[in-house]
Amino acid sequence: MSEMSRATNYLLGLTMLYYTAPKQADRKKNPVAWCSSIAPVEFLRAMDVLPLFPENHGALIGARKMGVELAEAAEMVGYANDICSYVRVDIGHILTGKSPVDGLARPDFLVCCNNICSTVVKWYENLAHHFQVPLFLLDTPFNHGLQIPEYSLNYVEAQLREFIPWLEDVTGKKFDEQRFKEVAMVSKQTSSLWRDVLELAKHKPAPFTAFDTFNYMSPIVTMRGTPEALEYYRLLKEELLQKVAAGEAAVTGEKYRLLWNGIPVWFAMRPMLQLFAKYKANLVCSTYTNAWVLDFDPDNLLRSMAEAYTAILINQSLDLKFGNLEKLLQEFELDGIIHHSNRSCKPYCFGLYDLSRRLQAGSQSIPEMIFDGDQTDPRHFSWAQFETRFQSFIETLTLSEPPNENRR
Amino acid sequence: MESILQNLLEVAASPAKEVTDWKQMTGGKVVGWLPIYVPEEIIHAAGALPVSLWGGSTEIARADAHLQGFACSVVRAVLEYGLKGTYSMVDGFIFPSTCDHIQNTADIWAGLFPHRPKFDLVYPANRQSQAARGYLEHLFAGLVQWLEELTGQKVTEDKLRGSIRIYNQYRALIAELYSLRSRRPESLSGPEMGQIIKASFFLEKAEFNRRLSELLPWLEKRKVRPAPRVRLVVTGIMAEPVEVLAILDELGGAVVADDLALGARILRAPVKEELPPLAALADRHLRLGPCSTLYDCRKGRGAHLQQLVAEHAADGVLFLNMKFCELEEFDYPVLKAELEEAGIPLLFLEVEQQMSALGQVRTRLQAFLEVLEQGVVS
Numbered sequence: 001m002s003e004m005s006r007a008t009n010y011l012l013g014l015t016m017l018y019y020t021a022p023k024q025a026d027r028k029k030n031p032v033a034w035c036s037s038i039a040p041v042e043f044l045r046a047m048d049v050l051p052l053f054p055e056n057h058g059a060l061i062g063a064r065k066m067g068v069e070l071a072e073a074a075e076m077v078g079y080a081n082d083i084c085s086y087v088r089v090d091i092g093h094i095l096t097g098k099s100p101v102d103g104l105a106r107p108d109f110l111v112c113c114n115n116i117c118s119t120v121v122k123w124y125e126n127l128a129h130h131f132q133v134p135l136f137l138l139d140t141p142f143n144h145g146l147q148i149p150e151y152s153l154n155y156v157e158a159q160l161r162e163f164i165p166w167l168e169d170v171t172g173k174k175f176d177e178q179r180f181k182e183v184a185m186v187s188k189q190t191s192s193l194w195r196d197v198l199e200l201a202k203h204k205p206a207p208f209t210a211f212d213t214f215n216y217m218s219p220i221v222t223m224r225g226t227p228e229a230l231e232y233y234r235l236l237k238e239e240l241l242q243k244v245a246a247g248e249a250a251v252t253g254e255k256y257r258l259l260w261n262g263i264p265v266w267f268a269m270r271p272m273l274q275l276f277a278k279y280k281a282n283l284v285c286s287t288y289t290n291a292w293v294l295d296f297d298p299d300n301l302l303r304s305m306a307e308a309y310t311a312i313l314i315n316q317s318l319d320l321k322f323g324n325l326e327k328l329l330q331e332f333e334l335d336g337i338i339h340h341s342n343r344s345c346k347p348y349c350f351g352l353y354d355l356s357r358r359l360q361a362g363s364q365s366i367p368e369m370i371f372d373g374d375q376t377d378p379r380h381f382s383w384a385q386f387e388t389r390f391q392s393f394i395e396t397l398t399l400s401e402p403p404n405e406n407r408r
Numbered sequence: 409m410e411s412i413l414q415n416l417l418e419v420a421a422s423p424a425k426e427v428t429d430w431k432q433m434t435g436g437k438v439v440g441w442l443p444i445y446v447p448e449e450i451i452h453a454a455g456a457l458p459v460s461l462w463g464g465s466t467e468i469a470r471a472d473a474h475l476q477g478f479a480c481s482v483v484r485a486v487l488e489y490g491l492k493g494t495y496s497m498v499d500g501f502i503f504p505s506t507c508d509h510i511q512n513t514a515d516i517w518a519g520l521f522p523h524r525p526k527f528d529l530v531y532p533a534n535r536q537s538q539a540a541r542g543y544l545e546h547l548f549a550g551l552v553q554w555l556e557e558l559t560g561q562k563v564t565e566d567k568l569r570g571s572i573r574i575y576n577q578y579r580a581l582i583a584e585l586y587s588l589r590s591r592r593p594e595s596l597s598g599p600e601m602g603q604i605i606k607a608s609f610f611l612e613k614a615e616f617n618r619r620l621s622e623l624l625p626w627l628e629k630r631k632v633r634p635a636p637r638v639r640l641v642v643t644g645i646m647a648e649p650v651e652v653l654a655i656l657d658e659l660g661g662a663v664v665a666d667d668l669a670l671g672a673r674i675l676r677a678p679v680k681e682e683l684p685p686l687a688a689l690a691d692r693h694l695r696l697g698p699c700s701t702l703y704d705c706r707k708g709r710g711a712h713l714q715q716l717v718a719e720h721a722a723d724g725v726l727f728l729n730m731k732f733c734e735l736e737e738f739d740y741p742v743l744k745a746e747l748e749e750a751g752i753p754l755l756f757l758e759v760e761q762q763m764s765a766l767g768q769v770r771t772r773l774q775a776f777l778e779v780l781e782q783g784v785v786s
Binding site (some may be wrong): 077078079080082083084114117118119121122123124125126128129134135137138139141142144151152154155158159162317318319341343346347349350351352353354358372 | 473474475476478479505507508509511512513514515516518519520528530531532533534536537538539540542543546547700703704705706707729731732734735737738739740741742744745756
């Protein structure tokens with residue numbers, strides 16, 4: 001643990017590259033686009049556009065405890081406190097120029113995909129208005145059923161086709177289909193490696209915690225489709241496999257295996273990690289990090305992309321969200337679930353109580369804890385309340401029959 | 409004439425009674441729809457009564473077990489009414505994809521009431537796409553099918569054309585009412601105006617049209633208050649609780665034009681009668697806006713409000729913010745900057761449907777009106 005691993009080192013380099021390259025870019029060759037977190041960046045990478053992700057930057061602002069200051073700057077110009085804190089800190093950073101990484105380079109255009117919420121649509125409208133730059137919206141209709149309707153996919157695919165000439169127009173560059181296919185395949189392989197990494201936590205004891213994955217995830221979000229991101233996950237997987245082979249545990253004496261349902265509380269990661277470890281509890285998976293596993297079919301690329309980008313879990317029915325939780329419970333042999341009732345993220349939150357009720361009514365009812373929090377704004381989170389709730393949750397786990405001892 | 413007006417006010421005050429009576433009289437089905445855009449024409453053509461389910465001032469008790477306190481008061485109230493049986497006379501429910509609050513409530517609802525027919529009206533948010541029109545027509549065709557199953561009636565092209573005509577008349581009559589409000593604000597009190605519009609969301613439209621067309625000439629001569637000292641444009645989701653409008657009257661102000669979702673936004677843009685009906689309804693949806701719930705990268709709402717202020721010789725704009733409505737809250741900072749630059753006074757007033765204490769609303773409105781009366785432009 002003392003010396004930095006190769007993968008960690010590589011990740012630091014990547015992060016540096018991600019933030020600095022757009023600042024130094026010749027915008028004719030490498031235009032800069034701000035994107036919502038699960039947007040079809042494969043098109044951008046194929047055209048040497050450098051994408052930046054305000055949500056990812058928001059997480060960093062939260063982790064570096066700059067959330068309140070920047071959120072308040074946005075509130076000063078009329079942004080309500082109810083609005084997602086990623087938005088408020090982003091607007092705050094634009095207005096003040098403050099950020100842990102000296103800010104995001106100014107965008108030449110914007111790309112927004114509403115597969116995560118309707119909030120991003122409004123956010124990007126306001127960004128387009130502020131920067132006076134073009135905005136492309138990829139609309140992925142919400143799926144209330146068990147299967148995404150064909151006519152919905154036709155519509156999403158048509159928009160992806162429209163995205164190409166739009167990009168050619170705003171960048172003044174020609175779209176190279178062959179290059180696009182290559183990027184898409186790199187993206188697919190990276191996604192697949194990312195899934196492999198996450199699934200290594202099925203091992204008992206798990207070689208890492210979900211808190212680690214909240215750091216590991218940055219390249220899959222920000223650099224998907226680049227050889228560098230692919231290389232990072234190759235290195236990471238290799239290292240983690242060695243840990244598995246050595247029987248290394250992220251939490252010594254791992255006793256409880258937990259799932260995190262929601263976006264992290266970025267500013268309270270460290271104390272949470274310590275608190276969990278104290279009770280020999282490990283977060284072994286999260287519904288959040290799984291969102292960036294995207295699969296494409298090389299023989300039917302645009303159709304499969306339309307499907308992959310629409311099928312993001314938060315864009316699906318409560319039935320499908322429930323099915324996913326049940327699957328994870330089985331696969332990761334979980335003992336409990338922590339739900340983040342996140343003031344910022346409405347689609348992740350509304351329905352949580354019913355999801356929990358369904359889990360309790362299911363064949364294998366499982367201890368759960370729901371807490372009120374926020375991803376970036378500490379004014380909507382109380383550590384004391386979280387700690388108390390966690391302690392009683394652990395008591396429930398201790399009492400519940402038997403804490404997976406028989407399986408271990 | 410007074411009795412027609414009184415009757416409309418009663419419908420708005422207790423819509424459940426009116427809807428139940430209609431159902432008993434006609435034996436037809438009742439279809440409830442959530443905010444904001446629903447092609448009522450299709451429901452009407454299926455012989456059903458479309459009614460708006462836009463929450464109300466009920467105390468929230470049961471809904472708290474399903475929705476966090478930071479869900480907007482509309483969806484919390486809708487869920488509350490659903491759980492306590494207020495919607496027992498409603499046979500089918502339509503949930504449009506207006507926002508995350510409604511979209512997610514639709515799924516909670518499905519789990520709570522699995523046997524009550526429900527249709528998810530998931531609109532294309534990217535109306536600029538060439539594919540949006542085809543998607544919409546497909547969506548509306550699905551709605552037709554769902555309604556046919558619900559009502560047992562065939563939705564023919566003729567019936568659709570008939571309903572479209574009735575709804576175009578309805579929109580034209582409402583436009584006349586709006587024009588009257590601006591020309592002669594003394595004809596109607598603020599709450600009366602709001603309640604007439606609200607009543608229209610619960611009455612069969614041909615019937616409503618008959619009543620309103622009788623009422624309009626009479627209103628031209630009616631005088632219930634002195635000419636207002638301050639003329640306002642109101643923008644937001646809805647002007648509720650209705651007491652806010654009463655306070656405004658008392659203070660000598662009047663709404664002379666609105667940009668409310670439960671108002672001008674759903675009542676503008678007639679359907680083109682020369683197009684095939686479903687295509688025409690899709691076409692109308694593509695032309696709607698500006699509205700906080702419809703994607704608009706040009707942020708046209710500010711310009712629209714400035715235009716309303718100019719057209720109606722208004723003194724200022726009242727932004728009635730439905731607490732927790734993120735979509736509206738995103739528009740506010742942009743509007744604020746634009747209206748400031750144009751020298752148009754703006755008041756941000758936060759409301760919730762379940763609001764009892766209105767003292768602060770009164771104080772803030774009073775201060776705003778005083779500033780406007782003195783002609784002081786900040």
